[in-house]
Amino acid sequence: MTKIAIKKHAKLLLCTIGLLTLFNCKESSVSDKKAYTEEELYRPNLHFTPKKGWTNDPNGMFYYNGYYHLFFQHYPDSNVWGPMHWGHAISTDMVRWTEKPIAIYPDEKGYIFSGSAIVDLKNTSGFGSLKNPPIVAMFTYHDPKKEKTGEPGVQSQGIAYSLDEGLTWKKYEKNPVVEFPSIKDFRDPKMTWDNIHKQWLMVLAAGNKTIFYSSKNLKDWEKLSDFGENIGAHGGVWECPDFFPMMVNGKDEYKWVLLLSINPGGPNGGSATQYFVGDFDGKTFVLDKTFAKDIENKKGIWIDYGKDNYAGVTWSNISETDGRKLFVGWMSNWEYANKVPTEKWRGSMTIPRELSLFEENGHYKVASLPIRELLNYASKTIKKDVIRIKDNKTVLFDKSLLDFSSLDIQFTLDNLKKDIYTFSISNSANNVVSFGLNKKENYFFIDRKKSGDLSFSDDFAKQISKAPFSGDFNKIDIRIIVDKTSIEVFYDNGKTVMTEIFFSDKPMEQFYVTKGNSDFKIENLTINQLNLN
Ligand code: FRU
Numbered sequence: 001m002t003k004i005a006i007k008k009h010a011k012l013l014l015c016t017i018g019l020l021t022l023f024n025c026k027e028s029s030v031s032d033k034k035a036y037t038e039e040e041l042y043r044p045n046l047h048f049t050p051k052k053g054w055t056n057d058p059n060g061m062f063y064y065n066g067y068y069h070l071f072f073q074h075y076p077d078s079n080v081w082g083p084m085h086w087g088h089a090i091s092t093d094m095v096r097w098t099e100k101p102i103a104i105y106p107d108e109k110g111y112i113f114s115g116s117a118i119v120d121l122k123n124t125s126g127f128g129s130l131k132n133p134p135i136v137a138m139f140t141y142h143d144p145k146k147e148k149t150g151e152p153g154v155q156s157q158g159i160a161y162s163l164d165e166g167l168t169w170k171k172y173e174k175n176p177v178v179e180f181p182s183i184k185d186f187r188d189p190k191m192t193w194d195n196i197h198k199q200w201l202m203v204l205a206a207g208n209k210t211i212f213y214s215s216k217n218l219k220d221w222e223k224l225s226d227f228g229e230n231i232g233a234h235g236g237v238w239e240c241p242d243f244f245p246m247m248v249n250g251k252d253e254y255k256w257v258l259l260l261s262i263n264p265g266g267p268n269g270g271s272a273t274q275y276f277v278g279d280f281d282g283k284t285f286v287l288d289k290t291f292a293k294d295i296e297n298k299k300g301i302w303i304d305y306g307k308d309n310y311a312g313v314t315w316s317n318i319s320e321t322d323g324r325k326l327f328v329g330w331m332s333n334w335e336y337a338n339k340v341p342t343e344k345w346r347g348s349m350t351i352p353r354e355l356s357l358f359e360e361n362g363h364y365k366v367a368s369l370p371i372r373e374l375l376n377y378a379s380k381t382i383k384k385d386v387i388r389i390k391d392n393k394t395v396l397f398d399k400s401l402l403d404f405s406s407l408d409i410q411f412t413l414d415n416l417k418k419d420i421y422t423f424s425i426s427n428s429a430n431n432v433v434s435f436g437l438n439k440k441e442n443y444f445f446i447d448r449k450k451s452g453d454l455s456f457s458d459d460f461a462k463q464i465s466k467a468p469f470s471g472d473f474n475k476i477d478i479r480i481i482v483d484k485t486s487i488e489v490f491y492d493n494g495k496t497v498m499t500e501i502f503f504s505d506k507p508m509e510q511f512y513v514t515k516g517n518s519d520f521k522i523e524n525l526t527i528n529q530l531n532l533n
Contacts, residue, residue, distance in 0.1 A: 115139030197282035233300030235265015270335035305467030
């Protein structure tokens with residue numbers, strides 16, 4: 001132990017037994033906090049990160065008895081990807097998380113890759129009882145030995161169950177439960193209770209397609225059909241599917257939605273998540289006809305066009321009275337995930353989002369917005385009805401008013417013309433992250449080319465990220481979540497989303513807008529300072 005550490009420990013002990021004055025004890029905790037923030041320069045305030053080590057995909061999310069559970073791809077011993085475990089965290093509101101002990105460890109059959117978990121309320125698996133329903137998880141076993149030797153069957157699906165609400169897990173002795181040795185990339189099973197056809201459903205990624213399975217007992221799985229060859233974006237391997245029905249907003253109609261992550265081949269490079277909308281008869285998924293044309297025209301439709309939302313899936317066992325489809329993604333990109341400049345931990349989750357399905361003139365769209373629970377943490381709110389933007393640069397607010405490390409900003413833009421509208425957060429180190437609309441060429445954008453540390457990867461800020469839009473509007477609402485190292489922009493009620501991370505040299509300090517030739521209006525500006533302390 002160093003001298004300073006010994007002094008610190010001695011002081012802590014004296015404080016605990018009440019032998020130092022209150023002032024002295026207080027002083028110690030303030031300076032500890034400062035040391036913590038310096039060490040943890042980039043650790044977000046509003047987003048889940050593991051205490052230490054590496055994380056990628058969110059896994060096995062379920063809700064039960066008042067708690068949202070989040071498991072995550074985790075390598076606790078290093079800040080780069082390695083032998084995968086399932087880490088575990090719980091929350092009563094998906095905003096403030098408590099990390100629990102590691103849930104599932106790798107074993108002689110391999111690493112524990114991504115997967116899902118469900119609450120087996122009727123004990124169909126027989127692992128528990130009706131009184132104490134088991135939580136059943138399905139994950140991919142990835143066998144590194146077979147990978148090395150080139151043997152078939154590198155990836156297969158195993159199950160595990162928990163009888164104490166997800167805290168401890170027992171692997172099923174007859175694992176694996178689903179195999180397909182000839183397919184090399186065969187992973188990421190997502191289970192759902194299909195209440196329409198009364199069956200357990202499972203979808204997984206198999207190379208360039210997804211395969212659907214059904215089961216009565218979560219142990220024996222029967223192949224139903226496959227989907228996706230030559231449909232949608234195929235710039236990389238298919239991963240992390242999710243499949244569920246959704247009511248169409250404002251209508252007495254439902255459609256099935258398939259989420260599907262691909263790496264590489266995202267709209268702005270690297271990894272990203274596309275989606276498909278269609279119908280499912282209990283066996284086969286058929287794309288909606290208009291949606292099929294839309295994805296051909298647009299080369300894929302994406303849940304998020306920013307570079308940093310990957311492998312996202314939804315929570316299971318959300319009650320019918322709640323009824324929301326709740327989603328979270330991994331806030332990074334395989335292009336540079338192993339190299340981002342954090343030390344103690346690496347990787348974080350997006351803000352959890354509520355998904356909804358819209359139909360407009362026969363076109364279906366999945367929208368996502370931050371979960372409503374986030375605003376329970378608003379500690380200060382600033383509102384302005386109308387701001388007329390006439391100058392080239394208008395500062396909307398700065399650090400004297402609000403702390404840029406946890407903000408929820410909402411407004412509507414009106415009077416839009418064929419022009420460029422740019423919003424920026426910046427600091428005195430000349431770091432800038434910009435986003436906005438180019439209404440001349442019809443795309444939304446995020447530009448992090450001057451956002452701070454870019455040195456770790458040439459791919460990080462190679463180009464401005466873009467999301468196309470149709471352009472037939474002159475008014476639009478925008479919502480932005482700003483954390484220390486990320487920005488999540490939700491356009492048009494979340495019908496287009498862009499999420500990106502950044503590593504500025506010091507905290508951001510100013511929020512301003514720059515305009516082209518035409519004046520416009522910002523209406524209903526509401527800024528919430530979020531405070532989780
Ligand atoms: C997606 C992914 C999954 C896999 C996991 C391994 O990011 O590649 O397909 O199960 O990560 O950590």
